Amino acid sequence: MTPYTVGDLVAEFLSRIGVTTAFGIVSVHNIPMLDALARRNALRFVMARGEMGGAHMADGYARVSGGLGVIFSSTGPGAANAVPGLVEARFAGSPVLHITGQTATRFIDRDTGTVHDVPGQTAMLAAVGKAAHRVRSAAEAYGVLVRAATEALTPPMGPVSVEIPIDLQRAEIARPASLDTLVLPVPPPLPPSEAALDEAAEILSRATRPMLWLGNGAKRAGDAVAQLMALGFGAVSSWNGRGTVAEDHPMSFGALHGNGSPRIQDFYAGVDAMLVLGSRLRGHETGDFSLKLPATLIQADVDPAAEGRTYASSLFLHGDTGLVAEGLAKRLAGRMAVAPAFAAEFAETKRRAGEEYRATLGPYADFADQMRAALPRDGVWVRDITINNSSWGNRIMPLYGPHDGVHPVGAAIGPGLPLAIGAALAATGRKTVAMVGDGGFALNQTELWTAAQENPDLCIVVMNDRGYGVIRHIQDAVVDGRRFADQLVGPDLQKLAALAGIRAYRVDAGEDFGATVARALATPGPSLVEVDMIAIGEHPPYAPYSNMGKHAERAAQRKTR
Numbered sequence: 001m002t003p004y005t006v007g008d009l010v011a012e013f014l015s016r017i018g019v020t021t022a023f024g025i026v027s028v029h030n031i032p033m034l035d036a037l038a039r040r041n042a043l044r045f046v047m048a049r050g051e052m053g054g055a056h057m058a059d060g061y062a063r064v065s066g067g068l069g070v071i072f073s074s075t076g077p078g079a080a081n082a083v084p085g086l087v088e089a090r091f092a093g094s095p096v097l098h099i100t101g102q103t104a105t106r107f108i109d110r111d112t113g114t115v116h117d118v119p120g121q122t123a124m125l126a127a128v129g130k131a132a133h134r135v136r137s138a139a140e141a142y143g144v145l146v147r148a149a150t151e152a153l154t155p156p157m158g159p160v161s162v163e164i165p166i167d168l169q170r171a172e173i174a175r176p177a178s179l180d181t182l183v184l185p186v187p188p189p190l191p192p193s194e195a196a197l198d199e200a201a202e203i204l205s206r207a208t209r210p211m212l213w214l215g216n217g218a219k220r221a222g223d224a225v226a227q228l229m230a231l232g233f234g235a236v237s238s239w240n241g242r243g244t245v246a247e248d249h250p251m252s253f254g255a256l257h258g259n260g261s262p263r264i265q266d267f268y269a270g271v272d273a274m275l276v277l278g279s280r281l282r283g284h285e286t287g288d289f290s291l292k293l294p295a296t297l298i299q300a301d302v303d304p305a306a307e308g309r310t311y312a313s314s315l316f317l318h319g320d321t322g323l324v325a326e327g328l329a330k331r332l333a334g335r336m337a338v339a340p341a342f343a344a345e346f347a348e349t350k351r352r353a354g355e356e357y358r359a360t361l362g363p364y365a366d367f368a369d370q371m372r373a374a375l376p377r378d379g380v381w382v383r384d385i386t387i388n389n390s391s392w393g394n395r396i397m398p399l400y401g402p403h404d405g406v407h408p409v410g411a412a413i414g415p416g417l418p419l420a421i422g423a424a425l426a427a428t429g430r431k432t433v434a435m436v437g438d439g440g441f442a443l444n445q446t447e448l449w450t451a452a453q454e455n456p457d458l459c460i461v462v463m464n465d466r467g468y469g470v471i472r473h474i475q476d477a478v479v480d481g482r483r484f485a486d487q488l489v490g491p492d493l494q495k496l497a498a499l500a501g502i503r504a505y506r507v508d509a510g511e512d513f514g515a516t517v518a519r520a521l522a523t524p525g526p527s528l529v530e531v532d533m534i535a536i537g538e539h540p541p542y543a544p545y546s547n548m549g550k551h552a553e554r555a556a557q558r559k560t561r
Helices: 006-016 031-040 051-065 077-092 119-126 138-154 177-181 194-205 218-231 262-268 321-333 340-357 369-374 387-393 416-426 438-443 443-453 469-478 494-502 510-522 551-560
Strands: 021-025 045-047 067-072 096-102 131-134 160-165 211-214 234-237 273-277 297-301 314-316 380-385 433-436 459-465 503-507 529-531
Touching: 006 031, 006 138, 006 177, 006 314, 021 416, 045 273, 045 416, 045 443, 051 067, 051 077, 051 096, 051 416, 051 494, 067 077, 077 096, 077 387, 096 138, 119 131, 119 160, 131 138, 131 551, 138 160, 138 321, 160 262, 194 273, 194 297, 194 314, 194 321, 194 387, 194 469, 218 234, 218 369, 234 273, 234 380, 262 340, 273 321, 297 321, 321 380, 340 433, 369 387, 369 433, 369 510, 380 387, 380 416, 387 433, 416 438, 416 443, 433 438, 438 443, 438 459, 443 459, 443 494, 494 503, 510 529
Parallel strands: 021 045, 021 067, 067 096, 096 160, 131 160, 211 234, 211 273, 273 297, 297 314, 380 433, 433 459, 459 529, 503 529
Antiparallel strands: none
């Protein structure tokens, strides 16, 4: 009879909880687990070219699938390489299960110089994730796995790591009979206080110009949010809460929520109540909290620590945002007295704010419209931190579903390509576009070969300005235009794509952008579209760097040098 080991348990556990895809790199300290995956042949294992890329892929997969992302790494350096991906998953509130090896139990934390041994690995992983656990005996492996996966999927969700020493991976155990009926003990949605709902409804019932601010924690509350909007609420979204309501809804500003749009900031002055659902009101999106929000601010969040963390609230409701929105919609039905002109004023503000924002984008003014026309309505829109994303990709490229947008919430450059590979593998039957800058692409460009091997329907758009465009504008603003370490020597992207066996296209005229992306998407499999920003023209600075009076003068001076 074939022995049943902890490695077998890991493989079967993942299948039993519904995992169909995992990411990572095989190494000396995870071979027993990956061997068990191979023998069971029950899930797809995606071979990343680096643990950082693999962790980002698991994150992107989780965001688009709505389920658990899984990354396998080795011990020590391998686990450390996964850290950037875990950091981003924590920023994004993404449920990722990181399973890593460990040196043999008799050597752990003794600094004896065994292969890949890093004393304090658990503390490192705990610092960057929601939690980290070590399996200390074969008998407890099952319980630790159940706990870790449950924690990752329990709101507020996040990445959880599990260390399994190499000797325990090989240890023989009795197969847990409860695997046959395993259901993770993820707690049901947390109901808010009835009294708090009554109080919030009383405040909101008096509002004549009410609005919603929708964050990542509201993505599963779309139906209840729609009920509130049917009562007359307008809405805006955080960049990680996009698609909770389709952004072509007439009462949605989408992600043009005020940061970089003075007209929308002015509009807030007339809003007499705002309900914040599942959003941290992050400093990155509010100009370090300088964005002035309505005085009557009601906040609802499943995390009690959200209260008062950024903006002071008139009332805080602790509970699931879907249940909060549903409870309020029932209480407010027939009680709202929204100003008759509010919808028309909202629509006019949305139209004019969009036009005004596009007017700041120079030769890229219509790129969002071109991209939206090229990407099918159910397509997935993945971005890296690039000047194009920070200006139009995050703000005015409309999204229509809660799992249609993925971007680095932590504002790092580099995650775009691997996030997109994971997203595309989760987006079965849908097209995915990833927009990255040449600087960010350089950090993970080896994952191009992962895309070539896995063959997802993914169009990789590289906005190539031969350097760090965002950094240039920051340097212009804060160090009097002294640009340093901003220029990059990179590969010929057309030849690089050919080397990976991926179709490649080039755009050197702005009006050809959308049609080229559409052409790339028309054929199944991965493709690369290089956008020559030098040929098209320099991208203007974006908020908060767009209002510095000397930008035009400095640009003119550079042209004459």
